[in-house]
Amino acid sequence: MSAAILSPLAGWATPIGKVADPVFADAMLGDGIAIDPVEGRLVAPGAGRVENVHPAGHAVTLALDSGAVLLMHIGLDTVGLGGKGFAPRVAEGDRVAAGDTLIDFDLDQLARTARSLITPVIVTNGDAFAIANRADEGAIASGAPLMFLEAVAADLAAEAIDARALSVARTLSLPLAHGLHARPAARIATLAGEYDARIELEAGARSVSARSSVAMLGLALGHGATVTLRGAGPQADAAVDALTALIESGMGEYVPVPDAPAHPVASETMPVRLNGVVAVPGMAIGPAWRIPDMASAVPEAGADETVERARLHAARAAVRKRLAEAADAEGAAGEIAAAHLALIDDPMLEEAAARQIARGKSAGAAWREAIAAASEPLRQTGDKRFAERIDDFADLEQRVLTELYGDAIAPPSPPDGAILIADTLYPSQLMALAGAGLAGIVTAKGGATSHVAIIAAGIGVPMLAGTGESLNRVEAGTALILGAGTVRIDPDPSQLHAARADAALRERRREAARASAHEPAITIDGTRIELVANCGSAGEARAAIAEGGEGCGLLRTEFLFLDRAAPPDMEEQRAACQAVADALGNRPLIVRTLDIGADKPAPWLPMDAEENPALGLRGIRLQLARTELLETQLRALLAVEAHALRIMLPMVCDAGELEQAKAMLETLAHEAGRAPPPLGIMVETPAAALTAATLAQSAAFFSIGSNDLTQYALARDRTNPAVAAGLDALHPAVLQLIDATVRGGASHGVWTGVCGGIAAIPEAVPLLVGLGVSELSVPVASIAEIKAMVRTLNAAQCSDLARQALTARDADSVRALIRPLMEEAA
Template identity: 35%
Template sequence: MNTSNNKTYQQNVIIPNPLGFHARPATQLSKLVKKLDAPVFLENSDGKRANTRKMFELLGLGLASGSVVTVISESQEALTTVVKAIASGLGDDLSPAKGNPAKDSQSKLLWQPQGDIICHQGVAASDGLVIGKIMHYRQQHFALPDTVGTVAEETAAFRRALQAAEETIEAMRQAASEKASADQSEIFAAHLSLLDDKDMVADTITLITQGENAAKAYKKVSDTRIAELSAVDNANIAARATDVRDVRNHVMNALLGIDARQFHVKAPVIICAEDLTPSDTARLKPEQVLAIITALGGPTSHSAIIARGMGMPAVVALGNKIRAIPDGSTLVIDGNAGRVYVNPSDEQLTSAQQAKEKLQAALAKNWARRMEAGQTADGTLINISANVNHPEDVPAALDLGAEGVGLMRTEFLYLERDCIPDEEVQEKTYRAMAQAMQGKPLIIRTLDIGGDKEVDYLGLAHEDNAFLGIRGIRLCFERPDLFIPQLRAICRVAKDFDNIHLMFPMIGKFSDWQRAKALLDDVREEIGAPVFPVGVMVEVPSAALLANSLAKHVDFFSIGTNDLTQYTLAMDRMHPLLANQADAVHPAVLCLINITAQAAAKHDKWVGVCGGAAGDKDAAKLLVGLGVRELSVPAPQVATIKAVLRHYTLSELQTLAQKALALGGAVAVRELLKAHH
């Protein structure tokens, strides 16, 4: 097996991922092995081998849950690292996969029609009951040019298209990160890895050198990959062909100068397609699309994940028979049961409408109360705010019940530009945010660049461990040319709006606070702005441990649970082996939150949380029980978090929190939370 003199090591490992070795764990493994000092290969039971640095080769192995795969390397250390990574699940939830939703669909029916009706059974992908007209959506086809430039011209055109596609996908990833969920953001991160596949790039350039133009060459290579994945005998992995098609479409659009496809309809419709790419789904507007039904796909497809995140009912894997339903036909979609009913009678339509209204009435209870103040069952007020970065997103957040903006990430002013935003640009944005808030509090976080957020044009030195390097307030101290203009812009707005709050990120020492506050006070006095609330983020364990000293001086604390968790547990939240263990409900993290809350209460200050734990329905209960009085969450989660807290008294949540503090790990806490309903 090894023809060189080097010794080869190998070890078997079982694939633990309930959905098999699909795109996201493959992406994480590919990233991991690129940092190792030796190649590592995987070999399936049929003897097919894949280089772990190559996404398509990994997916082509068709590794299902429970498959035994052999890890092979000339480095014992690299082999051990990969075996442990695979065994850990590479960030996947290793809870047993749920059964086929169609098997127990009868108990999940949202509507039971009487009499004969055409019914197509598929797989439930996103819950809901809707009635509407069908509109067929066809896959994108490309008219390929026959003209061919020189090899240099075609290669350059291909490189430009790759860059344009990367920028488009990165923009979608950032939008998902800001407005949706980590799952959705990871989907587009996986797409970036697919785009960066070195073999696909090399194969395309080879065809170009053989006389093909860039468009024909790339389409031929990508279509081959799509066909290979579609043929894999594993539904979850075969579904990744849609992801490759999505990436292909971005590149082809750039090569051919085509704008991304948009949906234009006069009235909301039910979209019917053979399949939808994640980008197609993300571009759908809820006001235009009632539901999605597809012939292919599965409940774990990336489009299904995005549909669930948008609250859009979806049924997948219905088969090609649905493609024969005439445009304009009336459908009833039961997203819970995975059923599609075609052309109901008048009586059936009335019955379905009644069922829909009954369901909506139940859901509307939470929606109707979204504008009420967040509070526990016994009336303890809990401010439920939203994480919002852009002024144009504020009205929607307020309409969803947000009581303020608990986190405005100002680094997006930098990430979305190719040059440093000057004082005037920043002031315009902060002023628009403050005005849009209608008097509700706006908490602006000063620049937090570094770690996982890089800005090439700032010319920052590369750091081997950026999360422990020059980031947050440390960067602001090193770069007053960035920090002072931002403080000036904020203070200029604070002269005219009394809802401005400011907080400094990555405070690790009391002297950090003193220095930052002194710089702010100098700027504020120079501009003539009034005193306004200023706080610090608790992201570093030292800040929590110094909370009693800080609480004497700050106006509030805002806990960033994402960073606090990774620094407390010494687990990189981006690490493929450790990310799924970096849980903010770990008792060690809860202990630091408890220390912070007690110090704040002692000095009559308040504590908020703007990290991911705030929007976690279970974790939110613990946070309130520990003394947190403000939760800043993604805007669509505001009503849900308010509804959860209304079910419990403060004393009940305090008792729950104390029980969690006494446990030994995050898994035990999650079990406690699961039993608490």
């Protein structure tokens, strides 16, 4: 028997294999053809009975009188629209004639909100009908012949299942955000077909075969629905276990189900508050938003091997060109692009992808497999030092896939003012969202030194990292308050009101501060505080001057050394520092020598893994262990022409380290025929703070690195979210170490600055001024606000306040002392 199927849409016919969704392209639901519509009306392709209309209105199943069962699915991922733009004109059980309207849809609205409007028309009972002929690719009118079917066997899909024979059973709740729609139904049916077992999916009084995606769609099961899997046969136990695991995974659409009977994670409530590591300080209020997983748009099967290899080659070439252009830019984004540029031509990746294409994979699937193979050895080490390298590979994967499939895998834009939440975030993803109006970022993984954190700081978006897997239970759209090392989830109205009032006050302060950013920071009673910037490039130095900065109090040089096969030579280092000096003009420049080690590994520097890298071979210890590194850097700095160049050593703990480096600097300066620049140290350890008077005999200045000083004083790893929330630089112990540093330096006429995070905390500034700190080095975005804060202070009053804070009980008590002064300043 032959049956003609008419086109249910006017548009452009497309082979099903070209649909950018493997559920359809790989015929997981059945064979057919797709149509890209040009008008918003889906009609019946023949006479028959409506088997099912999906609750979201985007799909309909029709049992034709000829016996063929067709699924028509308008668009890709349109189930997530929740019915917006769709108007079904039929219901389950209705009789229809060819040409009767099934669904009206708003073509313009959906074109703006849907990933794609391509509409697969699928023959779901392919065991009974084969497609003998189908329309050519190109324009097709509604009602024109679309395909012809030939009956090949009796329809077995309706085979009855004897419930009494199904001895294996498992009950669970559907954690699928959009219920049991086409994609998860297809995956369940495909998996069920891999086992020698008869599996039934039961919901209420209805039972259907788990091998029939259409039958499962007919159950119209929504999120949270209770279903029972029943099985019989040699592999029934394994099949039910596998299908349970697949459904409970959420298949990329997981949303917890309260009190779910068989999923322990789903029964957990959404957390109220999560702690993490502050990657970028700041405050944000907004709805949670996730980047949708678009991985399903990458087809597994490829076309001709030569075609797929050419596609991958072209995509990599395009990515290489973009990376090369980005690598020429200044700052962190340029450095990250340069690191990824080195990976794109890795022969191992190219060979692995070629092998996969030869096995029939598409260009995208092959590239994904190659990246996974390269990442797995790093992942298996369990060494967190390699976490960022794995992220680099993943980011490179995303770049090439985007080039291959474009809009098909491009996520929609976030709502303005949203807080992006993610398990892991990659640099290219964040750079693509740089102008999208994000208010903040929260990640379950990562840390303060990741590439993403560096980019977030550059675009001025507050970020909290390492909050843990509980973040994955936060639903999109949930109100969040981000700030001070925590994210508050679904706060009550009073908390939201207080947070918004606080945010409005901060914004007013920032605007007022910018108006007087270029005026000096002098207290009411005449104490001058120098406000300089923490920089990593000439571009940041220029931005600092534009914001009112009086110089650079910390030039981080480690970016020159990371993510490359060999360390930079003397000329490259000189040129990079000279560019910063030129940007500053006659303003002071403090350059910190190389601060890397086991905590910040470089590919060209083999190092053994360390149990406690923060306490290991890093900073000045590494420089003195590898003196050629320090010598090259000092030679480069001695060749820089700068009005007020100073050099600063990181992680100094005792006078011997300082004196050894100072002797080297003096020798090299003598060889260069010039006077050595002033040599100071970072005070980052309690040892340095407590022996400041001794160190001041050789140091020209001190600059307190409060981030490390705090973690060492309080014995809390600042990269560990389980304890990092307790890090508080206002703890009296930390303030006492700052006080010891200032007093020790003053005993030999040595001034003390602060370049750590505490310098940019407004409530800490009165204490630092009161303790005698004379220079504050802060992120560029904080310069104007901190200068304005200093102008409201009375140094003598601050001194009295600081003395009280030194003997306070804890950080909260210190804040209570400061609060009246802050309220007065507001």
